[in-house]
Amino acid sequence: MINYKITPNFLSHEWHITLSFTQPNDYETEISLPNWVPGSYLIRDFARHITHINACCNGKAQPLTQTSKNYWQTPALNGAWEIYYTVYAFDLSVRGSFLSTERGFFDGACLFLKVHGQEEQPHQVEFPTLPHTWQIATTLPQISATTFQTASYAELIDHPVETGIIEFLDFEAQGIPHRIALSGIYPDFDLTRFLADIQKICETELAMFPSPAPFTEYLFLLHLGDNLYGGLEHISSTALLADRHSLPSYDMGEADKAYTELLGLFSHEYFHAWNVKSIKPAVFAPYNLDQENYTEQLWAFEGITSYYDDLFLARSKTISPEAYLTLLAQGITRVQQTQGRLKQTLAQSSFSAWDKFYKQDENSPNAIVSYYQKGALAALCLDLIIREKSQGKYTLDSVMQQHYLDWCNTHQGIPEKHWQSRCQEMTGLDLETFFQTALY
Ligand SMILES: [Zn+2]
Structure with missing residues (x-):
C-alpha cells in the first residue's frame, strides 16, 4: 500500500504531502513526478514546484539523492519509508494544482510522487485537515469521508480533485449517475435548463457507443470566474474552467454564443471518455510521463x-x-x-x-x-x-x-x-x- 497524506498551507499556497511506503529489500527506491499530464501535450516539469523534500526510514532521517529534474533515489535500505515534500500550488489551469483560502484543486500528475516498482499496488490518499466547511469533489474511489483509494498509480492520477465550497447538481443519463460540481463565483442562472441540456448531450453520446460505457459514474468539475476557459479529460470526470457569464440566464431563448461554447466544452470532454481515454494511440498505453510521447494520431x-x-x-x-x-x-x-x-x-x-x-x-x-x-x-x-x-x-x-x-x-x-x-x-x-x- 502506498499512502499520501495531504495537508494544506493556505497562505503560502502549498500542499504538504507525506508519502509512506514499504521497501521490503535492501534496494534503492526510485521516486519521480510526471513531467506532463495526459491530454495536454507539453512538457511542464511539475517537479519544479516541489520546494522542499526530505525522507526518513524506520523513523531515522535518510538522505535523498536527486538524479534528474524529476527523479530522486533513496539509499539501499529496507523498511517503512516516509517522504515529506511540499508543492507550491498557484496554477489556476485545469492541468495544474491550486490552493487558496477559498478552494483547492489539483491534477494528480502535479502532486503524487510515483514509487517505482510499486505502481500496481493500491494507492491511498487522505485529507486529514481540510476545513470542516469544505467538500471534496472527485471520482477517486472513496473509502471514508476524507480517504480515497485506487488500484494503481495510473488510476490515482486520472481523477482530479476539487475541494472548497461546492454546489452539486445531480442527474442520471442512461441510468448512470452524473454530477456537476460548481465552484467559484457565478450569478443566479437557469439551472433547470442547464441540467436538462447537459443531460441530453450525455444521453446522446452514451447512445452512440455500445454498452458498457467506460465509467459507472461521471463528474463534471466546473470552476467559474471571469475570463476563464479550459477543459481536461479524464476517464470518469473532467476538469472545466468557464466564464460565469456563459451560464444560461432565465430569459435566454436560443442558446447564445457563450452558452453554446460552454455546452460544446462539456460535449467535447465527455466524448474523450471514449476517444482517447479508452480508444487511444498505442504510444499512450501506457503513457511515458517522463518525456514526449510522439504520435501522428x-x-x-x-x-x-x-x-x-x-x-x-x-x-x-x-x-x-x-x-x-x-x-x-x-x-x-x-x-x-x-x-x-x-x-x-x-x-x-x-x-x-x-x-x-x-x-x-x-x-x-x-x-x-x-x-x-x-x-x-x-x-x-x-x-x-x-x-x-x-x-x-x-x-x-x-x-x-x-x-x-x-x-x-x-x-x-x-x-x-x-x-x-x-x-x-x-x-x-x-x-x-x-x-x-x-x-x-
Ligand atoms: Zn480535447
Missing part, C-alpha cells in the same frame, strides 16, 4: 472529438441545425484564414504538438495548422465520404463504435497508421486517397 483523438462536440449539440437538439451550420462555417473560416495550413500536414501537426501547437508564437498562423480545427474538418469529410461510398450503410459513428469495441475486447492502443487501415477494414471501403490527401 492526435487529429483522430482531438479532431474527431472536435467534430462530434458541436455535432452532438445539434443531435441532442440543444442547438438548432442552423446554429450548427453556423459553427461549422466558422470552423472552416478559421482553418482557411491561416497560411500554416499550406505548410503543415495534419499528421505533422499531430506529431509536433509538443513543440509547435503547444508553443505558439507570432509566426504560428504562418507555420502550423490546428489538429483540432482541421482535424474536425477532416472528420466531417471522412464521415461524408463513408456515407456516400457505402450508400448510407456506414458512417463515422460505425467506425467509432467498432474502435470502441476493439478497445473493450483487447485494451490495446492503436499503432501508428492503423487507425486508417482499421477504418478501411471496418467499412470495406478504399479510403487510401482520402487519408493521403487529408493527413499526409
Whole structure:
C-alpha cells in the first residue's frame, strides 16, 4: 500500500504531502513526478514546484539523492519509508494544482510522487485537515469521508480533485449517475435548463457507443470566474474552467454564443471518455510521463472529438441545425484564414504538438495548422465520404463504435497508421486517397 497524506498551507499556497511506503529489500527506491499530464501535450516539469523534500526510514532521517529534474533515489535500505515534500500550488489551469483560502484543486500528475516498482499496488490518499466547511469533489474511489483509494498509480492520477465550497447538481443519463460540481463565483442562472441540456448531450453520446460505457459514474468539475476557459479529460470526470457569464440566464431563448461554447466544452470532454481515454494511440498505453510521447494520431483523438462536440449539440437538439451550420462555417473560416495550413500536414501537426501547437508564437498562423480545427474538418469529410461510398450503410459513428469495441475486447492502443487501415477494414471501403490527401 502506498499512502499520501495531504495537508494544506493556505497562505503560502502549498500542499504538504507525506508519502509512506514499504521497501521490503535492501534496494534503492526510485521516486519521480510526471513531467506532463495526459491530454495536454507539453512538457511542464511539475517537479519544479516541489520546494522542499526530505525522507526518513524506520523513523531515522535518510538522505535523498536527486538524479534528474524529476527523479530522486533513496539509499539501499529496507523498511517503512516516509517522504515529506511540499508543492507550491498557484496554477489556476485545469492541468495544474491550486490552493487558496477559498478552494483547492489539483491534477494528480502535479502532486503524487510515483514509487517505482510499486505502481500496481493500491494507492491511498487522505485529507486529514481540510476545513470542516469544505467538500471534496472527485471520482477517486472513496473509502471514508476524507480517504480515497485506487488500484494503481495510473488510476490515482486520472481523477482530479476539487475541494472548497461546492454546489452539486445531480442527474442520471442512461441510468448512470452524473454530477456537476460548481465552484467559484457565478450569478443566479437557469439551472433547470442547464441540467436538462447537459443531460441530453450525455444521453446522446452514451447512445452512440455500445454498452458498457467506460465509467459507472461521471463528474463534471466546473470552476467559474471571469475570463476563464479550459477543459481536461479524464476517464470518469473532467476538469472545466468557464466564464460565469456563459451560464444560461432565465430569459435566454436560443442558446447564445457563450452558452453554446460552454455546452460544446462539456460535449467535447465527455466524448474523450471514449476517444482517447479508452480508444487511444498505442504510444499512450501506457503513457511515458517522463518525456514526449510522439504520435501522428492526435487529429483522430482531438479532431474527431472536435467534430462530434458541436455535432452532438445539434443531435441532442440543444442547438438548432442552423446554429450548427453556423459553427461549422466558422470552423472552416478559421482553418482557411491561416497560411500554416499550406505548410503543415495534419499528421505533422499531430506529431509536433509538443513543440509547435503547444508553443505558439507570432509566426504560428504562418507555420502550423490546428489538429483540432482541421482535424474536425477532416472528420466531417471522412464521415461524408463513408456515407456516400457505402450508400448510407456506414458512417463515422460505425467506425467509432467498432474502435470502441476493439478497445473493450483487447485494451490495446492503436499503432501508428492503423487507425486508417482499421477504418478501411471496418467499412470495406478504399479510403487510401482520402487519408493521403487529408493527413499526409
Ligand atoms: Zn480535447
